[in-house]
Amino acid sequence: MRAATGCSAEPGEGVVIAALVSGAVVVLQIAIVLAALFVLPRGRRPQTAMAWVILIVVLPFLGLVLFLLFGRTSVGRSRRRGQEEVNRAIVGAVARQSPSGDPRRPLDDVDHGFTVLNQNLSGLPMTYGNRLELHPDYRETIQAMADAVASASRYVHVEFYIAAWDEVTAPFFEELVRATERGVEVRLLFDHLGSRGIPVHKEFLRRLEGTRIRWAAMLPVRPLHGELRRPDLRNHRKILVVDGRLAFSGSQNLIEPCYDKPGNQRLGREWIELVARIEGPAVHSLDVVFATDWLTETGENLADLVAPPTEAEASDVPPAEGDVGIQVIPSGPGFVTENNLRLFTSMLYSAHRRLSLTSPYFVPDDSLLYAVTTAAQRGVEVELFVSATADQFMVAHAQRSYYEALLVAGVRIWLYPEPFVLHAKHFSVDDRIAVVGSSNMDMRSFALNYEVVMMITGAGPLRALAEVQDTYRALSTELTLEAWRRRPWRSVGIDNVMRLTATLQ
Structure with missing residues (x-):
């Protein structure tokens, strides 16, 4: 006589359960693939949609997770509303400005077409009467920006993808601190994840907390605070504006040229950059871009501060004495037009x-x-x-x-x-x-x-x-x-x- 095994289930019951689970998984995989075929092509380039579909067909569950993390460029309704609000303000400000054409230096039809394209896409005009200097030397650029901050009397707007307070950027940040001590309003933006990967980031935040600099991290990813979005969206802009009269913009981040990484420093691996220093009406356009991002991250509207000068105010400002045409073009997930x-x-x-x-x-x-x-x-x-x-x-x-x-x-x-x-x-x-x-x-x-x-x-x-x-x-x-x-x-x-x-x- 066979001894009892202590198992209450019939021998075939486990097989049935396994078959049901396997069938459910297959049905779910088919549902995921069908949903991908119907949903993914909308609003995407065919090659992009096809790449995601292939990944999801081959690895349905992993592909779905990766798509939810990295496949959507939406930055959220509140950010879109903020972008739209500032865009409307930009268009209104541009309408109050004088015509952007320059009878002294007329553009040919092709190049004029570019200015029309840019203004239709971003709302910002072509401006003339600017001065522009190129700065290809990394450390000299940091010093030039520090000197500009030293001349500030009203406000300084700083926006960089990566920012760090180290031995190279210290003169710049020390000037920011001195500016706040003489009553200048200093606002600082840096990308949350872009800057977080720098070795000195925690020290950077600690030092900022001890100053009067007003700062915010851009596109923060903090799930515990309800801030969750695609983690590889970045604010990659580099802008410095002083009093609305001069600005810097280009490729360089606000950090030591080896990015504060010992491996780079041992190899002598430094980043080669190019930054433009601008005076003239184009500075206002860069200031508007900063104001867009500041509103998005802090909720503070700087429209009155960065509004273009009236004709009377403009007549009191010495001209930049330049003949350079500059049109600022912002882009990013807030603009669906690329x-x-x-x-x-x-x-x-x-x-x-x-x-x-x-x-x-x-x-x-x-x-x-x-x-x-x-x-x-x-x-x-x-x-x-x-x-x-x-x-x-x-x-x-x-x-x-x-x-x-x-x-x-x-x-x-x-x-x-x-x-x-x-x-x-x-x-x-x-x-x-x-x-x-x-x-x-x-x-x-x-x-x-x-x-x-x-x-x-x-x-x-x-x-x-x-x-x-x-x-x-x-x-x-x-x-x-x-x-x-x-x-x-x-x-x-x-x-x-x-x-x-x-x-x-």
Whole structure:
């Protein structure tokens, strides 16, 4: 006689339960895949939607989790409402300004079309009568910004993707503190996750708490405080405005040139940047961009403070004595029109003789890649400056996957020497018009990052930018198609795999 086993379930009951669970999982997987097919294509590029669909078909549950974390660019209803409110204020302020055209320096129809495009997309006008100086030296730029803060009498607005209080930036922050002590209102914005990864971040926050500087972290991800959004959305802008009369903007973050990382310091790996110092009416446009982000993060509306001067007030302000045209173009998740991508591709197609591009992360979408290669194929001299080394593994390999297509088309690729990281972001078209700012030529900067760039006209700035490009060329090594095709197959494979990740937006 067989002894009792103590199990109450019939022998086949466990099999039935397992079959039911397996069936439920299969049904759920099918439901996830069908939902992805119906939902994902809406509002996305076909290649982006297809990349997400393939991931979800292959790995339904993991793909769904990754999509919920990284697949949506929405920044929330309150942020969208804030963006819309400021956009309306921008349009109203622009309407009160004098016409943006300059009879002394009329633009041709093509370049005038760019100004119309930008104003329709962002609401900010083309302005003339500006002065602009380019600052390619990292430490000199920090000192120049500190000197500008020392002259402040009313307010200072500071907005940087990464900010840190270290031995290089200390003079700048000390000037901010001194400004607050003499009654100047100082407002500081920095990206929450972008700055948090810096080794000295906790010390930075502690030192800020001991000052009168008013500060806020941009796009914070703090689930316990109800602040949860896609974690790789970033505010990548770099802006300094002093009293509404002078400003700085470009590619440089507010940190030591090795990013306070011992490994970089041992290698001598410093970031190479380009920043513009501006005086004139374009300063107001940069101030409006800051006010947009300040309102979003703090709820404080600075519309009255950054309002354009009335005609009477403007007549009391000495002119900038410049002849530079500048139009500020903000972009980011708050703008569904991808302002920077539309401008970049339009400008590239307008080239007749020469295009010089500098982008540390060149991971273009199809439209930008076609604009660059088509220009080369129709006889335009096209050059691209990138780093021989890179600070981000995935982006670096994704970028490298485009090199062969560029070289075959006739684009000359210049590799800035190790151990430096060429982080400047600018390009010029036919030595007649240029863009300088914070935006890379990659899909992250087009869709996921808040960016700000300046479209610039004027012989002086274009000449100065050409000198910067000449310096890059003298220091760099040209990459040839023959040399590139000799790289190991292992590198080819990694490049191709990393290219696939570029479309997962």
